[in-house]
Amino acid sequence: MSTTTSSSLQVSLLLSLFILTSLVAVSVGNFYQDFDITWGDNRAKILDGGNLLTLSLDKTSGSGFQSKNEYLFGRIDMQIKLLSSQGPTHDEIDFEFLGNVSGDPYILHTNVFSQGKGNREQQFYLWFDPTMAFHTYSIVWNTQRIMFLVDNIPIRVFNNLESIGIPFPKSQPMRIYSSLWNADDWATRGGLVKTDWTKAPFTASYRNFKANACVWSSESACLLVHQFFADQCMAESSS
Secondary structure, eight states: OEEEOOSSEEEEEEEEEOOOOOOEEEEEOOHHHHEEEEESGGGSEEEGGGTEEEEEEOSSOOEEEEEEEEEEEEEEEEEOOOEEOOSTTOOEEEEEEEOOOTTSOOEEEEEEEBTTBOOOOEEEEOSSOTTSSOOEEEEEEOSSEEEEEETTEEEEEEEOOGGGTOOOOOSSOEEEEEEEEEOTTTTTGGGTSOOOGGGOOEEEEEEEEEEEEEESSOHHHHHHHHHHHHHHHHHHHHO
């Protein structure tokens, strides 16, 4: 990930819900082929023949993009950022980079929404400066658990605990969203630190998208391949 931030900026990568039809596939991504820029006017750009995507934020607006496909189970990798669905009962698997005060560690915020219910946040201090180089952020998702990884290191496992009444996202396909936006009303020290606009524009860069996942056609089709990802998730957690 190559991103320059100051104060309370938020970069979020989300896996989200919408209904489409397609096939089970492995995609080594080209941003022209796999994503649509959805907002921000000319602040979002696809460069280098589709190998690089950049988002920009200034005082007027941020920017964002979303995947053309929707997925139900699999592994998503992006060198930078995360995953959400639409509507009041949406599902969401979420990485967010919270802004920081110069010199403070960067906070990586994770959350899981299911049937519109969240409040499952966990935060982690990154052991590196994410503005200095690209890093790989990954989600492995199957019917049993969700795993969050940074540079192939598991940092969080969210297990399926439906047996004790905790909702788990497993029936709604999700689309990948990412955005760069101003969140200085809450993201840094509860909104106490505001964005320093003299350092704008702020940028985030994305590359090497890979989806080893079930592209949505039906729930039954995706359930046929979910066991592969379940086995992969177990291997990652035990390594």
